[in-house]
Amino acid sequence: MNLMRGIRAFLLMSTMSAMSAAVTLAHAADPAKQEIRFGATAGPYADQIRYGIKPVLEKEGYKVSIVEFTDYVQPNLALADGALDANAFQHEIYLKKFSDEHNLKLSELIKVPTAPIGVYSHRFKSLADVKDGATVSLPNDVTNQARAIVLLEQIGWVTLKPGTNPVTSSERDIATNPHKLKLLPLDAAQLPRSLDDVDYAFINGNFALAAGLKLTDSLLLEKIPPHYLNLVAVRGVDIDKPYVQDIANAYKSPEFRRVVDERFKGFTRPDYLR
Structure with missing residues (x-):
């Protein structure tokens, strides 16, 4: 009887471990997406990703690479072409104007802390x-x-x-x-x-x-008024994909808030960071 109880206890623990692992996997990286390629202008927006977003996403199981740009044209073209999965450098007015002029299907995901002119x-x-x-x-x-x-x-x-x-x-x-x-x-x-x-x-x-x-x-x-706060842009067809929502959650995380507090003083913050 003691042996049977031991076996049952082992099986119960194994089942609970499997259920726990399943829950963990449900909150881990998008299984269809292993790497997130992030574009940003060189400087603070690349650094926000490097120090505040990349570590959070890598804990979720993603590999994150950052491509830095020195202009306001190539990041959107690269995103639309699929060379990037997201970018962070522009505000909503620029995104809409650029997308309309170049017939691109890009969407705003989330606002980010922004350095004023x-x-x-x-x-x-x-x-x-x-x-x-x-x-x-x-x-x-x-x-x-x-x-x-x-x-x-x-x-x-x-x-x-x-x-x-x-x-x-x-x-x-x-x-x-x-x-x-x-x-x-x-x-x-x-x-x-x-x-x-x-x-x-x-x-x-x-x-x-x-x-x-x-x-x-x-x-x-x-x-800076709200319409001039910079944002993360993604392709419109990807807006509801799990990895895109994981990017948004990384910006809302306590880890990112700490990085903003330490490294980006003087930046205008979106509502979720106030």
Whole structure:
């Protein structure tokens, strides 16, 4: 009888172990997806993945590789072509405009902590020092230039025509330019290099940080509205796949929050991290 009880106990423990393993597997990596290829612009968004997302996903059983880009065009094309599984570098306005222009089926997954545009200068210590005829560099892509134009208005360097849509504003919408500023649109990645040649530069936070600048070095930081928070994009057909939901869960994890607290101070946070 003792032997039979022992056998029954062993079988019961084996069954419970198998059930536990099955539950563990149910919460592990998507069995149809072994590797997640993540694209991001070099700097903080790649680092968010490297230090905050990759470790979480690798604990789930994925292999995670990070491809870094220096422009705003290739990450979406690579995602659409299947060379990437997700990317993190853009806001919803840019994603929609780019997808419409290139007939891509890309979808937003989740917002991420975002570095604001900052006003930097190697020549002046204050915005109040601006001189007539000053040269100001700013992003040349449509959506980020609109952000810079709005910031120019907020600091009183220009006024915009009545009824201007801030999301689509451009140089054409400037009504008055009392300092006769010379606006120099440049590729966003080149803006930090322009600091030696211009009086002021309006630099996207990710490229500022990638160039060794600090957010606290700026003379002014943009207050980012929700539609300008950066996001993770995936292919529309993949939005409901388990590995995509695992990416979203990694951004919502306590581990990622700790990384943001330690490494990304000054970033504007989405609601789930506040």
